[in-house]
Amino acid sequence: MKVLGILGSPRIGGNSDILLDQALAGAKDAGAEVEKIILCQKKISGCFDCGKCNATGICAVQDDMPGIHQKILEANAIIHSVPTYFWSMTAQMKAYLDRWCAFFDAEWRWHKQYYPKMKGKKVGLITVCADPNVSTADPIVHSFKTTCDFTKLKWMGTVMASASAKGEIAQNESAKKEAFALGQKVATL
């Protein structure tokens, strides 16, 4: 069981990072092998909609994303963790998500070579926002959950937390517990 953590915050050691570490600790506790990718340390352009991947399944953009495509294929579960920026996900996470385009054909069906590995792959999400009302991050949840529903990935749920200053979430024992439990869940269910 391999669990891949994807950090969408540019603030390393910040709130999303702390919760992602908790989730990966939970996955490890449940016996999984874990790996974390910090998107801001990678070169990931947006999707150009050049359409080349529609036929080949191979992204024509030569940056770090094709390597991440491979990691996604190899993982049994992926946990994304991202702060809310202007009621949405960060640019880093959006660029990464848009580049999932390469997995699909022109009809948005999985390319045949990817389907066996992607079918039922588990996806979880952690959001952080400064707003005490965590539903501020609902558009991010909508984006990931709808993508999972549309593509038959297995949605494993969300941890939604509120924090503002860097590292503040470390004081929030219940959010950390929830993130740990999400990691355990993706590694076991």
Ligand SMILES: Cc1cc2nc3c(=O)[nH]c(=O)nc-3n(C[C@H](O)[C@H](O)[C@H](O)COP(=O)(O)O)c2cc1C
């Ligand atoms: C550019 C920017 C935009 C933000 N927009 C929002 C927002 O729309 N709603 C909100 O509740 N918090 C917003 N925040 C606050 C962050 O979501 C919050 O500080 C969060 O804890 C950052 O998480 P991190 O430490 O993982 O980077 C914004 C922060 C930045 C830097």
